[in-house]
Amino acid sequence: MDNPNDRQYSNGEITVFWKPAKCIHATTCFRELLEVYNPRQRPWVNMHGASTEKIIEVTDKCPTAAIYWKYNKDIEGAPDSINTDYSEEANPETLLNTKQSKQVATRISIMKNGPILVEGDFLVNYSTGEEIKATKMTSFCRCGHSHAQPFCDGTHRKVGFVDE
Amino acid sequence: METKEKTKFTVKIGSALEVSGAFSLRGKDGKIIQTEEKMYLCRCGASNKKPFCDGEHRKIGFNQ
Numbered sequence: 325m326d327n328p329n330d331r332q333y334s335n336g337e338i339t340v341f342w343k344p345a346k347c348i349h350a351t352t353c354f355r356e357l358l359e360v361y362n363p364r365q366r367p368w369v370n371m372h373g374a375s376t377e378k379i380i381e382v383t384d385k386c387p388t389a390a391i392y393w394k395y396n397k398d399i400e401g402a403p404d405s406i407n408t409d410y411s412e413e414a415n416p417e418t419l420l421n422t423k424q425s426k427q428v429a430t431r432i433s434i435m436k437n438g439p440i441l442v443e444g445d446f447l448v449n450y451s452t453g454e455e456i457k458a459t460k461m462t463s464f465c466r467c468g469h470s471h472a473q474p475f476c477d478g479t480h481r482k483v484g485f486v487d488e
Numbered sequence: 489m490e491t492k493e494k495t496k497f498t499v500k501i502g503s504a505l506e507v508s509g510a511f512s513l514r515g516k517d518g519k520i521i522q523t524e525e526k527m528y529l530c531r532c533g534a535s536n537k538k539p540f541c542d543g544e545h546r547k548i549g550f551n552q
Contacts (some may be wrong), residue, residue: 413494
């Protein structure tokens with residue numbers, strides 16, 4: 325059942341779960357908490373880089389729950405199927421490079437009950453002409469409630485955005 | 489419009505996301521949606537034509 329690319333990281337109090345297949349490169353995790361989420365490090369998650377409260381706050385902002393957390397006391401038993409090899413782990417940056425090499429035109433994907441995901445070579449401007457810094461991949465807010473407008477910060481899950 | 493041209497996203501405060509240039513659009517079901525070379529995507533969450541804008545942001549007073 326578990327994906328062999330999945331990983332988990334614990335500080336003794338909580339465990340962060342990482343599911344690379346769900347990552348859409350919103351980059352919120354390492355923009356907001358590089359001390360914990362650093363794609364240049366192995367493992368890329370350092371659970372001792374910040375307080376439990378801070379890790380929870382930033383982890384909750386992941387737009388797709390590619391990273392999510394649980395209190396260790398709420399985890400029943402030890403999941404023995406999880407891969408504990410951290411030398412070969414995928415992280416948001418290596419995933420991005422792999423995807424980019426295959427890419428030709430800008431791809432825009434509407435995420436169900438979530439943001440507008442954009443991948444490719446593109447520019448982002450305000451209508452006033454002011455340029456907004458963007459990477460090769462970003463996600464725009466679609467629920468209207470992000471605190472990081474025009475980008476997604478995961479708030480759509482808190483407000484229960486449904487795009488029916 | 490040349491296909492080599494960079495895709496451009498224009499954010500208008502309190503309004504839609506304008507997209508122009510060469511791009512592909514996939515809906516929430518993963519299927520390609522055919523569009524013009526310029527489109528307006530809903531940013532306020534209230535459009536009745538999602539993912540596209542239908543002007544509803546004015547009615548709800550969207551100001552982001």
